[in-house]
Amino acid sequence: MSYVQEAIGKIIDLCEIPSPTGFTNRIMNYLINEVRKLGFRYEYTNKKSLIVDLGHGDSNAILLMAHVDTLGAMVRSIKPNGRLKLTRIGGYPFSHIENENCIVFTRDNKAYTGTIYNIHPSVHVYNDTGTIERNENNVEVVLDQKVYSKEDVENLGIRPGDYIAFEPRTVLTRTGFLKSRFLDDKAGAGILLTLAKVIRDFTIEPKRKIYIMFTSYEEVGHGASSGIPDDVTEVIAVDMGAVGDDLDSDVYSVSVCAKDSSGPYDYDVVGKLIRAAELSKVNFTVDIYPYYSSDASAAVRAGYNVKHGLIGPGIYASHGYERTHVDAIEATLKLLQKYLELE
Template identity: 65%
Template sequence: MDYVHYAVNKIVELCSIPSPTGFTQKIINYLVEEFKKFGFTYEITNKNNLVVELNGEEENGIMLVAHVDTLGAMVKSIKSNGRLAISKIGGFSFSTIENENCRIHTREGKEYTGTIYLTHPSSHVFNDVNSLKRTEETIEIVLDQKVNSKDDVLELGIMPGDFVSFEPRTVVTKTGFIKSRHLDDKAGVGILLGLAKAIRDFTTEPKRKVYMMFTSYEEVGHGAASGIPEDVTEVISVDMGAVGADLESNVFSASICAKDSGGPYDYEIVSKLINAANIAGINYSVDIYPYYGSDVESSLRAGHDVKHGLVGPGIYASHSYERTHIDAIEATLKLLQTYLTLD
């Protein structure tokens, strides 16, 4: 079974499901159906994290964590001209969403499309198109509806607090590049689905009990703060490896994080991940991300006594229109398969 291409196909499907932080029920339901097919035991926590038990009765369990929530926005207010002001969800620059198509999800279950524009979008009309700072005050949504007033928008059922998702524009090229919004962290989720399938097929046989957790609030800092089973002693985030200047990571390899904004990751776990990468014979890097935080750090801050690590495929242009390569998906999957078979 080609688990790598299976994972890539799942990444494409996952990217098509809107899931800004706090609006993740649809994608959690999708994952539930996938794990039902595998026959694994699962539960959904109060904060809408999905926890799946994959094997074994042994203690000293390991949990692999990926987050389903993405960057997004909420309707902040409805303007008198029928356009929408937004409040962002997660840490991104407003310049990265300018001119993107989006969807507005109402509390009644309706869905409307629109486009995110600068308030002064036309260089033929405004002389400050280049200089105008992109902020909540200068970015707005123009709805694909015939609306000219606040009352027109209210009649559609749109209101402040409605979620806004960004069009992912997912593309897989013939040369193996995967380009999309929200590869952070739907690439990680797809990899874990591929790993779960390999465990189900007994092509990967872990030495320890394995759980997977899929969180709904990572982008705002408390995804894996709760819901960790009592027999788990180790948590590894499977999230993107950031690519950029002064970093070794690239879009063709797996990245093992040694330290990020929360401090060093567990020495033993990082060393064991490096050993697994060498045994697997994959391309990998060891990196330090100065402006990065992961799910497992929220676990530690919540008081869980666990060892922690972070690994993931190299992803370029994080929190923007992201890109990686199937080689990085394969490298990360093989690293995790090897890691789980080590004592």
Template identity: 50%
Template sequence: MAEPLHHQLDRDYITKQLEQLLGIPSPSGFCMAIMKHLGEELARLGFKLEATPKGNGIVTIPGQAPGKVIGISSHVDTLGAMVRSIKPNGMLRMTPIGGYAMHTIEGEYCLIHTRDGRQYEGTVLSTKASVHVYPDARDWKREEANMEIRIDELVKSKEDTEKLGIAVGDFISWEPRTRILSNGWVKSRHLDDKASVAAVLGLLEQLKRSGQTPAHTVKLIFSTYEEVGHGSSHIPEDITELLAVDMGAIGDDLSATERDVSICAKDSTGPYDYLMTSRLIELAKREQLPYAVDIYPHYGSDASAALRGGGNIRAALLGPGVHASHGMERTHMDAIVNTAALLIAYVQDSEEG
């Protein structure tokens, strides 16, 4: 009997890559460092990462059968912010990058990245940060205009902050607070979508180690603008089906857990391809991988971006279940490893559908 696919994967390798990815700041549009890391790791595995003009990366893996090219997309970019203005008292007003609720970042540590390469630490606070000072601090609405960043430098004026080299348009990244526990739980910001990127790297490591060749040519897309809606809006023209690997949401009437592979049947852009989705379900059943099929009405992916961008493709979506998405997220290594196992089954599958 063949060894189960999830046992063929190097769990320690996936865990190590996940931890490294989470430690590299990469808000949408500021992904140079993480793409450099990714390129170096892929080269070490024997794969070449080709950069697109917008900053995405593509790895091509020739398949056994010519004539069909499948795409697998995951995104390295995360939520973050940008300096909107410098206040007269030296504090920073920010503008968000990506869609998150302001209360999820209140009190968070951050880095301000200047365009000349300097970094400064700071903290995200309400403009009424102390209940000892402001009687309405508890009720003060957490929205962009009522939030600010306190810089951990001696600044008392706009001029003081400008002397540090901080300017409008500088990127701001959040402290990820990554904890990978011995029992398999992973809690961190930015598991959306670095957990999926780690799963894709696990797929590549297994292919390299086993010497296996995919059934069809595979083009892996690592996108850098997914959180702002256009990550994989343009994909290579020879791709006929695109599988987005992105986190699965948890809560309300959804059935996925943090240990499941989530297969999304429909999101805010409409239903995903019926045959592709059905085949993913069949493969998950065949490999005895815990999975759930769900519908995400407030969600979009790289696959939906490709469809909106005019791609004449079939598209589907799967990924590890992640709790508290766009907040203090949590998943389990089982979900990440099983996502990689389902990707192996998918790229080895010679059947259509």
């Protein structure tokens, strides 16, 4: 199996594990088991970040980070008719989750399936099915249980604050397109897991000490705001390259971000990333994202004295039902390998 195939397999595995922000114990257990298999030392922080020590140089360490928390929701309240009002975790329009299957996880480890609808879902009954505003008052979870009242739902053990995870619908087509919710940022996490295997296999010779960090709170803005080892002088977020108008990024390339809504990324790091992309002869773009901020930005805002950068495979329809291509995964992995070999 090639390293690219390995990365795709890891991404698919990760996408299938529910992990809305703050509900990441399951996916962290998966990652810890994978890291143990590879034989690397790791630390699981109090804030539920996983930091993996990949060894090599003694100082001037570089930390590569990806987040495994995703968009999701919580039960806000239980309606008198037994349906659930929800509150969003992360930033997305309610229209992006309409008609999506979901799972409600209770505090006593029960799981109940359901579907998210707008409150007027039938065109044969309502004349505003297509026009009703999609918001927290007009979108609800209908449980796959025979419930008719708030009391019926409470008897299942469901309470406000319970997590709601959306079905990922992960598909890899014969033509190399990977479609799924949560490629942001499970694509990045799968790439970093594979990069760790590349380093274990001595396929590349890194020039610096390397850490990998998987975080649990990126979607709400503070994933990498703590826990970075003291010897780290540079952090690079391996997240997604957003695709859209006025951007060069596409689903076949790796995107190097020069600036996002948090401000410009470090000039030297961006330049070195571009050089690594050129030397590795991969398709790449340099982009500016108007509505984006990364874990690398969170680290800088938290006061860490580090240079920072951001790259990722091009991903279409971010924060919705996302899609990328095997070519973009390969380009991101090759760029990282070359970057680590540069002085």
